Amino acid sequence: xxxxxxxxxxxxxxxxxxxxxxxxxxxxxxxxxxxxxxxxxxxxxxxxxxxxxxxxxxxxxxxxxxxxxxxxxxxxxxxxxxxxxxxxxxxxxxxxxxxxxxxxxxxxxxxxxxxxxxxxxxxxxxxxxxxxxxxxxxxxxxxxxxxxxxxxxxxxxxxxxxxxxxxxxxxxxxxxxxxxxxxxxxxxx
Numbered sequence: 374x375x376x377x378x379x380x381x382x383x384x385x386x387x388x389x390x391x392x393x394x395x396x397x398x399x400x401x402x403x404x405x406x407x408x409x410x411x412x413x414x415x416x417x418x419x420x421x422x423x424x425x426x427x428x429x430x431x432x433x434x435x436x437x438x439x440x441x442x443x444x445x446x447x448x449x450x451x452x453x454x455x456x457x458x459x460x461x462x463x464x465x466x467x468x469x470x471x472x473x474x475x476x477x478x479x480x481x482x483x484x485x486x487x488x489x490x491x492x493x494x495x496x497x498x499x500x501x502x503x504x505x506x507x508x509x510x511x512x513x514x515x516x517x518x519x520x521x522x523x524x525x526x527x528x529x530x531x532x533x534x535x536x537x538x539x540x541x542x543x544x545x546x547x548x549x550x551x552x553x554x555x556x557x558x559x560x561x562x
Contacts, residue, residue, distance in 0.1 A: 377561060380445055380475050380482075387471045389447035389557075391541070397441040397560060399538045400530060402431035407529030415526070417494025421506045422515075423523045424494050431529035440486065441560040445479075446539045447471060448556045456553035462501075465493035468557040472522050475559045486562045490528065492555060495521035525558060532556050 377394060384392035410418050410425045417424045429436075449471075451464050472489030479487035496506050499517040507513045515521055525532055536542075536556055 377443065377445060377479070377482075377484075380479055380559075380561075383478055384445065384447040384471055384475050387474055388449060388467050389471055390450050392445055392447035393539045394443050394561075395446055395535070395538050397438050397444045399535075400434075400438065400444060400558070401534050402434040402438075402529040403531055404431050404529055406531060407431050407527060410524075410526055415494075417497055417524070420509075421494050421496035421500075421521070422508050423521055423527070424496075425524075425527045427509075428523050428527040430527065434528040434530065437488070437560065441488075441562050443561045445475060445559040445561060446535055446556060447475075447558075448536065448539075448541060448554050450552045450554050453551060453553055456555075462493070462498055464555055465491065466498045466520070468492055468555055469495065469498060469520050469522050472557040472559055473520050476522075477519075479559060479561055484561045487559055489522045489557065489559045490525045490530065491522040491557050492525055492532075494524065522557075525556075530558070 381392045407430050419426060449464055449467060469491040472491045476487045476489040499520055500506065508515050536554065
């Protein structure tokens with residue numbers, strides 16, 4: 374199996390503050406985390422094929438895990454005021470972009486089943502100016518297949534635990550934190 378060192382470098386060149394490889398088996402998908410998309414209702418629910426109910430959920434992720442050994446996890450840290458503003462969407466779009474480009478590079482290296490996951494609804498990030506999702510409502514190809522990736526939340530991925538496995542403190546969850554950490558994930562075969 375390749376060591377994927379160049380994919381770590383690529384993620385960082387694309388804007389990740391840090392990227393590391395972890396064992397896929399260490400990623401946890403929880404049913405109760407996936408349910409948070411429904412209650413309280415996330416505004417992305419049902420708006421794109423990258424979010425519930427159109428993603429397979431925790432059971433599908435656990436099944437996927439059996440097909441992969443390594444995962445590249447990356448993070449982007451931003452000031453709290455950015456994370457709590459509309460600028461948050463730019464950060465989430467960057468997570469999608471990094472994941473998509475690392476996925477493409479991994480496939481070119483022979484990891485043909487590489488699969489990236491990100492955070493946030495692709496509809497809100499890339500097609501907010503359109504009233505409906507082209508894929509869901511018009512049965513036409515995605516406007517942004519080179520960017521849009523499925524939601525980690527929709528699969529119930531415990532992002533906090535994944536970040537801890539990567540050796541990172543999850544920032545932005547405690548009062549007084551100056552930065553918030555966003556993460557992305559690419560499964561590698």
